[in-house]
Amino acid sequence: MSPSENIYFFLIGVPIVVAVIFIWLIFRKRKKIAIVFSSMLVIGYVGYYTYYPTLKENQHAKRYEQVDSYLTEKYPDGxxxxxxxxxxxxxxxxxxxxxxxxxxxxxxxxxxDKEGLVTQTSWWSNSDNPTQREVWRTIEFSYGESYTLDKKIADITKEDEWIDGELTAFALIINDIPAIALFNYSREGYGLVELKEEERDGFVIMEESDYIFIYVDERYQGETITVNLENGEEFSLNVQQQKGQLIVEKQK
Incomplete structure (x- = not known):
C-alpha cells in the first residue's frame, strides 16, 4: 500500500485500540464479554484491511467503464x-x-468521482527530455490555451534551426504562419525564451541576446526587407537567396 493508505489505516487503528482498552476497563470483571467485543473490532479491522485492495480494484473497474462511456458519448468519432x-x-x-x-x-x-462525474484535472505529455534539436516540439503542448481533449493541436513544422551553445533558435511554420522560437537549452533543463509569429506580410523578426533572427517565408514576394530595430536604427537585408531559411545577424 501507499504511504497515504498506511496513514489511513493507522488513523482507523488508533480509535480501535482506544476502544479495545475502554472495553477491557468497562468489562474487566466480565472477560468473556470483553473478549467478544474486542474480537469483533479486531476481526472487522483486519477484514477491512484485507478486502481493501479488492475494493479499490472494483471501484477502478466501475469508473473505467464510466470514463469510457463518457468519451464515447462526448466524442463519438474519437x-x-x-x-x-x-x-x-x-x-x-x-x-x-x-x-x-x-x-x-x-x-x-x-x-x-463517486457520483460518476467526469472532470479534467490536468494535462500531460511524454516529451519531458527532448534533444536540443527536437525541443521545438514542446511548443505544441503549450501553444494557445491549456490542453484539453477538445483542443485542436497546432500544426507545427520546423523549417530551419540555429544553435550557439545553450541558445537555440528555430524557424517554424505554425498553422501556416511563419514563426521563430528561441530556447535556452542545457543539461539542467530547457525553457522557451520567446515565440514570435509573423506580424508582417511573409516574414518575422526577433531581437534577442545581441542577435537579430529573421525568417522569411518562401511565399514572400519581395527581394528585400526593411524594419526598424528596437534601438531605432533601420535594418535592411536582401533575402532573395535566403527565403525559407533562418537568418541570424549579430547586432552591431
Whole structure:
C-alpha cells in the first residue's frame, strides 16, 4: 500500500485500540464479554484491511467503464487510449490518463468521482527530455490555451534551426504562419525564451541576446526587407537567396 493508505489505516487503528482498552476497563470483571467485543473490532479491522485492495480494484473497474462511456458519448468519432485499464497499487482510484490515438504524446488526466462525474484535472505529455534539436516540439503542448481533449493541436513544422551553445533558435511554420522560437537549452533543463509569429506580410523578426533572427517565408514576394530595430536604427537585408531559411545577424 501507499504511504497515504498506511496513514489511513493507522488513523482507523488508533480509535480501535482506544476502544479495545475502554472495553477491557468497562468489562474487566466480565472477560468473556470483553473478549467478544474486542474480537469483533479486531476481526472487522483486519477484514477491512484485507478486502481493501479488492475494493479499490472494483471501484477502478466501475469508473473505467464510466470514463469510457463518457468519451464515447462526448466524442463519438474519437478513438482514445485510456490507462491504467487495471488498477495499479498506489494509483488514485478514479484517475485516468487519456490521449487521442492521433496525438499520443499529449493527453489529459480525467477524474471520475463517486457520483460518476467526469472532470479534467490536468494535462500531460511524454516529451519531458527532448534533444536540443527536437525541443521545438514542446511548443505544441503549450501553444494557445491549456490542453484539453477538445483542443485542436497546432500544426507545427520546423523549417530551419540555429544553435550557439545553450541558445537555440528555430524557424517554424505554425498553422501556416511563419514563426521563430528561441530556447535556452542545457543539461539542467530547457525553457522557451520567446515565440514570435509573423506580424508582417511573409516574414518575422526577433531581437534577442545581441542577435537579430529573421525568417522569411518562401511565399514572400519581395527581394528585400526593411524594419526598424528596437534601438531605432533601420535594418535592411536582401533575402532573395535566403527565403525559407533562418537568418541570424549579430547586432552591431
Amino acid at each position: 478513438i482514445f487510449t485510456i490507462s491504467p485499464e487495471q488498477y495499479e497499487e498506489g494509483h488514485r482510484v478514479g484517475d485516468f490518463y487519456v490521449s487521442d490515438i492521433e496525438t499520443p504524446r499529449i493527453g489529459a488526466t480525467l477524474h471520475v
